[in-house]
Amino acid sequence: AQSVAQPEDQVNVAEGNPLTVKCTYSVSGNPYLFWYVQYPNRGLQFLLKYITGDNLVKGSYGFEAEFNKSQTSFHLKKPSALVSDSALYFCAVRGSDRGSTLGRLYFGRGTQLTVWP
Amino acid sequence: NAGVMQNPRHLVRRRGQEARLRCSPMKGHSHVYWYRQLPEEGLKFMVYLQKENIIDESGMPKERFSAEFPKEGPSILRIQQVVRGDSAAYFCASSTGTQKGDTQYFGPGTRLTVL
Numbered sequence: 001a002q003s004v005a006q007p008e009d010q011v012n013v014a015e016g017n018p019l020t021v022k023c024t025y026s027v028s029g030n031p032y033l034f035w036y037v038q039y040p041n042r043g044l045q046f047l048l049k050y051i052t053g054d055n056l057v058k059g060s061y062g063f064e065a066e067f068n069k070s071q072t073s074f075h076l077k078k079p080s081a082l083v084s085d086s087a088l089y090f091c092a093v094r095g096s097d098r099g100s101t102l103g104r105l106y107f108g109r110g111t112q113l114t115v116w117p
Numbered sequence: 118n119a120g121v122m123q124n125p126r127h128l129v130r131r132r133g134q135e136a137r138l139r140c141s142p143m144k145g146h147s148h149v150y151w152y153r154q155l156p157e158e159g160l161k162f163m164v165y166l167q168k169e170n171i172i173d174e175s176g177m178p179k180e181r182f183s184a185e186f187p188k189e190g191p192s193i194l195r196i197q198q199v200v201r202g203d204s205a206a207y208f209c210a211s212s213t214g215t216q217k218g219d220t221q222y223f224g225p226g227t228r229l230t231v232l
Contacts, residue, residue: 004159032218034220034221036223041228042225042226043121043123043208043223043224043225043226044160044208044210044223045223046220046221046222046223049218049220051218090159090160092160103148103150103165103172103173103212104150104162104165104173104176105150105152105160105162105221106162107152107159107160107161108159109157109158109159110159
């Protein structure tokens with residue numbers, strides 16, 4: 001069965017410091033991994049994805065994520081946080097084997113990131 | 118290129134009424150997905166459609182809920198005889214297909230409140 005865990009409901013970090021939002025997954029076959037961000041009363045905005053290739057993926061707004069197959073993790077990172085990064089972040093996964101339901105994304109519960117000035 | 122559009126953005130219904138939520142995918146996208154977000158929870162998959170076809174409705178409640186994506190016009194998620202537990206944000210996403218790496222792009226959502 002496909003699932004995603006975001007172990008931290010909240011992450012607090014001071015502006016200018018590095019940030020990490022954690023995500024681990026369970027999936028059949030090779031994983032397709034995604035990060036989205038949601039601002040209050042808005043839809044989800046796509047940040048980045050891992051399909052194959054280089055384990056370090058770069059995305060929008062200076063965010064990057066590192067795929068670690070042995071630890072089944074896909075943590076979101078940014079070297080220097082901004083107050084405007086404060087939002088709700090979702091990790092999502094889709095499996096790739098024949099048994100997986102193609103198309104459907106499985107989401108974590110989300111991590112609220114707060115960046116203090 | 119306009120993004121995914123949903124309307125209405127906010128919908129208030131009384132128990133027992135019908136709710137109709139509309140979604141227009143991004144230009145060039147023929148795959149539509151509906152998700153529901155309950156308070157303090159992540160998004161839960163409901164249904165996946167292509168033009169005139171339901172591909173996967175395994176996340177949809179068996180009763181009162183239906184979805185369609187006609188040849189012309191937007192995708193519609195219909196909830197009949199709404200109950201308070203239907204209150205949630207409903208998000209639509211679209212993509213070009215299900216090839217590996219396809220990204221789903223989300224609309225702004227419809228926030229349904231059942232009184």
